[in-house]
Amino acid sequence: MKLYIIAGEASGDLHGSNLIRALKKQNPAVECRVWGGDLMAAAGGQLVRHYRDLAFMGFWEVLKNLRTILGNIRFCKQELQAFRPDVLVLIDYPGFNLRIARWAKRQGIRVVYYISPQIWAWHTSRVHAIKRDVDKMLVILPFEKAFYDKYDMDVDFVGHPLLDVLTPDRASATGAARPGNTIALLPGSRQQEVRRILPVMLAVTPHFPDYQFVVAGAISLSAAYYERFLAGYPQVQLHQGSTYEVLRRSCAALVKSGTSTLETALIGVPQVVCYAGNSISFAIAKRVVNVPYISLVNLILDRLLVRELIQGELSTQNLRSALANILDKSQAHAIQAGYHELRQVLGAGGASEKAASIILQMAKDSDTPHTVRR
Numbered sequence: 001m002k003l004y005i006i007a008g009e010a011s012g013d014l015h016g017s018n019l020i021r022a023l024k025k026q027n028p029a030v031e032c033r034v035w036g037g038d039l040m041a042a043a044g045g046q047l048v049r050h051y052r053d054l055a056f057m058g059f060w061e062v063l064k065n066l067r068t069i070l071g072n073i074r075f076c077k078q079e080l081q082a083f084r085p086d087v088l089v090l091i092d093y094p095g096f097n098l099r100i101a102r103w104a105k106r107q108g109i110r111v112v113y114y115i116s117p118q119i120w121a122w123h124t125s126r127v128h129a130i131k132r133d134v135d136k137m138l139v140i141l142p143f144e145k146a147f148y149d150k151y152d153m154d155v156d157f158v159g160h161p162l163l164d165v166l167t168p169d170r171a172s173a174t175g176a177a178r179p180g181n182t183i184a185l186l187p188g189s190r191q192q193e194v195r196r197i198l199p200v201m202l203a204v205t206p207h208f209p210d211y212q213f214v215v216a217g218a219i220s221l222s223a224a225y226y227e228r229f230l231a232g233y234p235q236v237q238l239h240q241g242s243t244y245e246v247l248r249r250s251c252a253a254l255v256k257s258g259t260s261t262l263e264t265a266l267i268g269v270p271q272v273v274c275y276a277g278n279s280i281s282f283a284i285a286k287r288v289v290n291v292p293y294i295s296l297v298n299l300i301l302d303r304l305l306v307r308e309l310i311q312g313e314l315s316t317q318n319l320r321s322a323l324a325n326i327l328d329k330s331q332a333h334a335i336q337a338g339y340h341e342l343r344q345v346l347g348a349g350g351a352s353e354k355a356a357s358i359i360l361q362m363a364k365d366s367d368t369p370h371t372v373r374r
Contacts, residue, residue: 014161080107194229252270266343
């Protein structure tokens with residue numbers, strides 16, 4: 001049994017690695033050829049492309065790297081022709097994966113999409129292409145199933161995979177303030193994110209001399225890349241590849257928007273959400289995005305629980321004020337109560353196992369003839 005799995009970002013690498021482990025637990029003979037990262041490779045996937053060579057964020061960045069992206073698409077099609085998978089599994093990463101889904105469907109390859117693109121946030125019209133090109137959609141947020149049900153799609157809500165790996169410590173679970181004086185800085189996993197966001201985070205640190213700041217660095221970037229920003233801040237530490245450990249000993253966190261905001265919430269750390277992107281990309285996004293919040297925490301709860309500082313609002317003064325606010329015990333307690341509500345909304349665990357079971361059944365039932373057209 002052969003599966004081809006494509007993830008193009010750090011969060012996809014994490015969820016893909018847990019999926020591969022669940023797949024191999026249920027069927028040790030399954031062969032997984034993957035686009036992803038070190039985690040998917042460590043889980044047993046045959047790594048074809050690393051996400052660090054794939055992740056281009058924003059409209060302008062995609063345009064500048066269009067030749068590389070188109071080359072990757074051509075290469076992926078050649079790979080699929082040669083490998084002939086029973087099922088193609090796509091993990092988020094919509095700009096690339098939706099193109100591959102359309103092509104694969106025409107070749108008679110069964111397509112499963114695990115972790116939906118955020119089409120409910122922008123470019124909702126893509127749902128029609130997804131319905132045409134995807135055989136099964138596996139969603140991890142409860143409101144996503146209701147969204148796809150409106151279009152009569154074959155969709156299963158499997159729960160959020162982070163629930164299986166992240167649990168709050170005792171203090172957070174009871175709503176108490178977190179102990180210690182460590183503050184985590186999570187500036188993202190792409191160079192362009194770190195370049196725009198980390199300097200603002202670091203500028204805040206001298207205003208909190210009683211706290212120890214730790215940058216939770218991504219393993220996809222070199223230590224040298226971070227150190228160029230840390231040169232003027234000898235009191236700030238860098239820990240790479242240990243984000244969860246850094247968060248577990250932190251009393252607060254400054255977090256770049258994305259999956260990391262949900263990870264921080266599930267561990268139980270009060271946070272301020274930060275985002276700054278290319279000005280052209282942001283101007284375009286403002287015109288097409290139709291959601292009221294940027295963080296998954298606020299989106300899932302459908303209310304403002306954690307402070308969001310976006311683009312021009314992300315300044316040293318605003319971030320300093322927001323951090324001081326969440327360090328206040330009463331505010332931290334309110335955030336913890338919201339986190340408890342968040343876990344209730346996300347439901348039970350077992351997402352990776354449920355997804356693996358559905359995918360393996362589809363592969364077993366597949367009548368793909370393994371004669372792939374050009």
